[in-house]
Amino acid sequence: MERNSIENDSHSAHRADGYDTAGSIQTNVADGFTMVAVGDLIVSRPLTNGNHPSFDDIVKILRDANVTFGNMETLIFDIRSFKGSPQAEYGGAYHVSLPELGPDLKAMGFNLMSRANNHTLDWGLEGMRETSRILDESGIIHAGAGENLAQAGAARFLETARGRVALLSFTSTFMPMSRACDPAGEAPGRPGLNPLRLSESILVPPEMLKNLRQVRDALPGYQSGHGDSACVVVAGATFKAGDKAGYSYEPNSGDLRDILRNVRRGKQFSDFCIVTNHGHEPHWSHEVSQEPPDYEQAFARRLIDTGADAYVGHGPHLLRGIEIYKGRPILYSLGNFFYDDLRTPVGADMFAVYGKDPRSDTDAEVTVDEETKGYPTAEGFVGALAAPIFYESIIAVSRFEQNQLVELRLYPIELGYSKRFANRGIPRLVTGPQAKAILERLQKLSEPFGTRIAIENDIGFLRLEPSSSL
Incomplete structure (x- = not known):
């Protein structure tokens, strides 16, 4: 594993801005602080009272942490009283869930949620606002969406018994009209999500x-x-x-400036700062990349240098590698956690895209086509999400001692790929050959970052000594 020096003397004097006298950015949590991180939550219904074998084992892991984080990639509202409408510009599918989902996620153990992603405004501002209301009432802290850019980009805070935790959420994959902005003169601000715009170049010999x-x-x-x-x-x-054909990305300088400032601000008012990014890049193709885009490693490291204690990526719907940088975890993608895509109702635009007729076809038949063919583009359908790899993922549990990461525990999960449509998408812990295959894939994906993952009893482990240089 790549090792870097890190200043973390608990006796160092602290300045008001969160830095110590040596200029290091402090992690400041009590021993035993644990963070559970999972990937995308695409879920349409409450699950804790349902008949889902082994789901209780998952819930126990979620509940046993100080912080339990996931990416909220659905909207929550009651269609019977909803005042909004499906938008003409949407994130590839209309995601919607029942209002009971909010309290159910809280009961599972979730207390932090990212909101900035390509589905934030599938159902307009009404859907975004109703989701915020239900999460607030459920006691789940969420970040990444707001009434203007300042609100969408701001850190939100969770009080735990082992320290105050900040969450910042942004997305590099979003519909253009969902981007929030601040007021300018007499022009009011625009509600929406916190963006990281990327300039894309195509590399060729x-x-x-x-x-x-x-x-x-x-x-x-x-x-x-x-x-x-x-x-x-x-x-x-x-x-x-370029040396080989592919895609290259450059972050927007203004968005980068805003995100870095908000990370500093979040860390100055917290003991532990989580930064999370939702991105589909590299550009969707017939084979979704298992490698991060070329900008992301330097970007994630810079966020940690600025004050982040953990960087969590999600969006490509499959696993990517893990890096440890200055004793902090960089999780490039945690894949899907829920893929319970009983999506209903579906907007008329989505029926039309997949050649379906709401008078004769069902919402489920549209969803199956979307998952089988993938996202629509001018050239056709790309990025199919129906392969088993999209139903295999991990739960990452980070534990800190003496303000340093000492263990990263990786539980392999499977989301019921082989089950019928009404029953799939719910995670369960796996053992034996399937657990080994998932963890060995993660080992291989993490090797380029100098990360060595041990496999013991169907669980992946990274262990670090708190007294050593990292």
């Missing part, structure tokens, strides 16, 4: 770039004289030379 330059020069209306630039723009896509 140098010889291909030369051919693309010829194509660009031949297009009507192109003005010559731009020279042999390092990039070529064709039909709105930016191409750059």
